[in-house]
Amino acid sequence: MGKTGGRGDFEWVYTDQPHTSRRKEILAKYPQIKSLMGPDPQLKWVVSGMVLTQLLACFLVRDLSWKWIFFWAYAFGGCINHSLTLAIHDISHNVAFGNKLAKWNRWFAMWANLPIGLPYSAAFKKYHIDHHRYLGGDQLDVDIPTDFEGWFFCTPARKILWLFLQPLFYALRPLVVNPKPVGQLEIQNAMVQFVVDLIIYYLWGVKPIVYLIAGSILGMGLHPISGHFIAEHYMFLKGHETYSYYGALNLITFNVGYHMEHHDFPSIPGSKLPQVKEIAAEYYDSLPQHTSWSRVLWDFVFDDSIGPYSRIKREYKLSKQE
Template sequence: MVADYSLYGGAETIKRSARRTTVITPTAQDDGKAHIAPPMDPNDFLWMQNEEPHRSRRAAIMKAHPEVRRLMGYTPATKWVVLLVVSLQVALAVYLRDSHPFSAKYLAIAYIIGGTANHNLFLAIHEITHNLAFKSIWANKSLAIFANLPIGIPYSAAFKGYHMEHHRYLGEDGIDTDLPCRLELILLNNVFGKVFFATFQILFYALRPTFVRAQTFTKWHFINIAVQLVFNYILITLTGWKPWIYLIESSFFAGSLHPLAGHFIAEHYLWDGLPQETYSYYGWLNIFAYNVGYHNEHHDFPSVAWTRLPELKQLAPEFYDTIPSHPSWPMITVNFIRDKEVGIFARAKRVAKERKYTAAPRWEDQVSVDTTGKLE
């Protein structure tokens, strides 16, 4: 019997082990309007002493709604969306082969269509990283490498290891590479620094992990690099440099001042003085982003595919509708830049526990159910 690894949210082996946010259902503790906490100290991160919140909420939801188990597992829809978007990007790249890379037409297509499409592929790789496109590991990794092609730079294999550590060790300093480092806090904690950060987010997310925590290369890293280089070579040889430049521009715009890129800041930055580590967004832009806005839901249950995250929220409204969420992704970037009460410092960190880490752990997520849905 072939194991369905999507049930484990990305794991490849089984080892037991003035207010910016709103509240859908106001509570006595939070009416969704009042700024209920003082501003954070802008000179340091918020250091947490408690455990990350997703493990305990997952256990509470599974106890209250054991039927949540039926939502777990992969969805066949992912591969078709990936095929469509990859085809679109390759077709547009070839279409622009005779246009100047800095012409109005070229830049407009690269920002509006290309940026949206490549951001969609970023999140396709995120989804596939959790083994939620196929049952088997090799099929998911192969699809991630295919989804990587229009991005222009090979990263899908490296992303998997870093992202699984982000789930398992959320907020742990030196382990969770989603967190800004001390140097970023010193250099970028002002308006101009935040503009620079928001403009070049893609570079921070690409380069920071290599400085914070090196990975051990696997065969999939080399396959990812080789396939991408062959694709780039064929594209450039047959059509010239301009189509490849279009793909690179699309990737840059996708992780820069783009409406969808607000989700990078939305997900785990601290807002309104609250010590809340993860925020969701339930607006229509999720259509282009594999429902990544359902981010509390995703961290609680990484083994639930994007097509069923809205159903997860509807299943447990008493847990999700009372948590502050973001009403807009584009405004998050604007508020991040202009608001003195949020900045590079607005992240929750924990001192890394003393444990034996590996560069690419085999147990790659905080998922707590086995194939029968049994809570560990």
């Protein structure tokens, strides 16, 4: 458990991300894919059912012992909360109500945010745009670990700790790498979240609040679903920076595993991404893909050649303000 990781830096490339050119090529060959773009009418009902399920869980856990609070936070609440963060990911692309009702998407994301316990959705939207536009961009794409993370979390034991602390790094990394001013939507997000937290506390005490926040932290940390964080963009094969996963966990994660397809067509809802793969199968079937998120986590920890430095980075010739 003390072996040092093999990489000493990121994989720097001097080419554009592949998704832009592949998108143009696929659309030229299969223009019918454009019909998949637009809102998913079922998304608002699925997400609302998940939010209400967690509110019911808050009532049910109010008198449980602490050990059972944390057990259910990891085994049940963490799964739902992690799934809700991926719903927020989908909503950030305006697929709940469409581009013409962009504000409705932002407010609906705040509704999806409620069981997570801490305000998150408004800030995520702001940074996620950069992740798509400047994939791998130095000081632009905050999905990429910092140099400190790559240097320090280089042994199996440290990588396990890094996986456990992933929510913390995802929350703090933007403030270090590419800080942006706090906007009105983020203030509204925080106000709505804390008001609802106070109402839950007033009605049922502190245990439901701990259940929600612990579920978010545990569910996004060392958890089978969290394998998607590593699977999506960590370079398991040299030169390949985005990978898809077509397994069963897509059923509870809004098809986030179809990540190659998502970056090619970010305006297509997750529910329709399998249709993209079916229509343009020759573009995706031959690409490297993952078959298990749990195996991804195992390989990340114990494969000496893989670690936080296993990301492709590129320079974009623009200022961070652009």
